[in-house]
Amino acid sequence: MNSTDESRHPFLKGLSKHRGAPPTVVVIFGASGDLTARKLVPAIFNLGVDNLLPGEFHLIGYSRSEIPDEEFRSAMDQAIEEHSRRPLNKEIWERVRQHTTYHAGGYGDPESFARLAEKINKIEADLGRDVQRLFYISTPPSVFEPIIRNLGACGLAEAHLNTKLASKVIIEKPFGKDLESARHLNKTINSVFEESQVYRIDHYLGKETVQDLLVQRFANAIFEPIWNREYVDCVQITVAESLGVGSRGGYYDTSGALRDMIQNHTMQLVALTAMEPPVSLDPESIRDEKVKVVKAIQPLELKAEGGDVVRARYANGLVNGQPVKGYMEESGIPEDSSTETYAALRLSINNWRWKGVPFYIRSGKRMARRASEIAIQFKRPPGILFSEGNKFDVASNTMVVSIQPDEGVTLVMNSKIPGLETRTQPVKMHFRYATTFGSNTPEAYERLILDAMVGDSTLFIRGDETEASWKLITPILEHWKACGSHGLEEYAAGSWGPLASERLLWEKGHQWRRSG
Structure with a gap:
């Protein structure tokens, strides 16, 4: 990465750090849900296209429904075809697909979590090296607490604690519905995980x-x-x-x-x-x-x-x-x-x-x-100047940061209208991401999942x-x-x-x- 590329990065961190993501098992709770199909799995696929996934990467979908492994993989194939910003590359996706499995269980069922822990421990044993556990909670908030408590009870939360491979948990909003419930949720989370292990996600960031x-x-x-x-x-x-x-x-x-x-x-x-x-x-x-x-x-x-x-x-x-x-x-x-x-x-x-x-x-x-x-x-x-009647159309200078649908920055300035007399009007100076950098920019979830894998909490709450x-x-x-x-x-x-x-x-x- 050259200095020009690095200067575009919002936090001046190059891809070299991201390529160092450790061996990781990602578990998505709520794997049969809409967010998994529309955003999470397409994001993981695109990270694979960009060679940003670790060499040893496993994906486990967890939900209540009984779904055979191959049926879940096929559903994820379709999700990529329908929702990815890039077309499905079967060769690249196969590297993840062959290590993708499904785990059925209740969110409040300790036995299901015990079996999940056994499955992850077997992956680690087969690899012959320690792996990071990354838990993505993409469920209704009503089951946040049982999931978190069961992750603690089965030992998954404290795996490799105080090392670079310490388990991490990503939690989708809402983080409570008022101050009391937010405090209760934080207390529950921090009774199981250290704050450094917790990644509260807001995709806007x-x-x-x-x-x-x-x-x-x-x-x-x-x-x-x-x-x-x-x-x-x-x-x-x-x-x-x-x-x-x-x-x-x-x-x-x-x-x-x-x-x-x-x-x-x-x-x-x-x-x-x-x-x-x-x-x-x-x-x-x-x-x-x-x-x-x-x-x-x-x-x-x-x-x-x-x-x-x-x-x-x-x-x-x-x-x-x-x-x-x-x-x-x-x-x-x-x-x-x-x-x-x-x-x-x-x-x-x-x-x-x-x-x-x-x-x-x-x-x-x-x-x-x-x-x-x-x-x-x-x-x-x-x-004092340019205020004579309606001859001068002078607007407040305004800097507009457009987040969606067209990402970019606009600066509103005042300029003279060409002609023999002095008249003014506001004009806009535009910068658009799609024009300057191309339209196929990474999705928000790509960046956030990658940052969680490498332990960068900057964009999390x-x-x-x-x-x-x-x-x-x-x-x-x-x-x-x-x-x-x-x-x-x-x-x-x-x-x-x-x-x-x-x-x-x-x-x-x-x-x-x-x-x-």
Whole structure:
């Protein structure tokens, strides 16, 4: 890898370290589920294509259903053909396929875990060398606890502890549903695993543009000196989906936008945008700064109407020109539901860098388009020049980090319109990943699974960070529960959310930017 390639890497770590992944057995709990087929196995296949899997690699699928080994392998073949970013290469996949097996058992059944431990110990004995155990929990949160406790009871959690081959566990969100449950989950995890063995995964942190945010900030001298309250007017973070709840209505109604998107994905973007420079690129140094900034967010003002929070649900409307039904008409939604499909928050960070700079965050379903972005809006120059009537169209300089669907960075500047008189208009300078680096970039899960195998926890969430985030969010949930449907707004499907969310910005002299 040359220096140019290395400079593109968000944490300046070359592939040479990744190629040193130790012999590993990966066990996927929930192997018959959708995530395994759509993301996890295609990610493992693509790591194989890139020669980033260890020479001794075994994959075990664990689920309740009785599935013969060959049937499971065939299902994974099909998953790669349907969902991989690259076509199935049978020669490369065969190296993993021949070491892929299936293990049926209940998540609360100690005997099934004892048999799993025997299977892994036999793999290790046959290889004649120690192997790392990597457990990926891709199940409903209701079975997180029995899986973790059984991994401890059968001895798998403590295998090769205090060595580079110590067992690791990857846990998919949600990490609790409020502060109390998050603390309980962390207590359960830490009763079995050391925190250094735990990898709480949020796939947003595996996206190239999210990782690139730190490079944009700390590797470019033109940005970091003005990334503060002296120059930044406000920060807007949008995570919008055009899809509705679909067939997940029953599940979604127990969650809502605040739990489903704001507490995890969106708060991660806040932390990376607002964090102080870490003292090094060491994973713990970066995670320390993320926790500090989340803890610095002030408690929100909560009112049935007004305050720092707005919630709403979508009504019928048009999305991409097609009529769609409202949330209350979706399958599985109770008649007395007060669940929000949209949430917007106005955050205040009480530290030296950001005092007085509002952070506006929003997330919703059935919005105008799918778009996830971070917009840093800078203060306008003094209104001395270029302020004469409507002759000069001068916009705030804005840096927009686009996370999806088109990864890249846009800088909004003001420029003179060609002509004999001086007139201005805003223009955009675009950088797109697909244009510069090609469109076939690695999927987020590829990066995250690889990092877990080599023991790099940079892009994973620490237990104290989940609790700090829930400490901010839980009072909102409790307030909404007490209010019932009072204060729950509506917005037309295909719009950018309720009018009430504009108030959050109007009160501070801002307005939502048009995303996308």
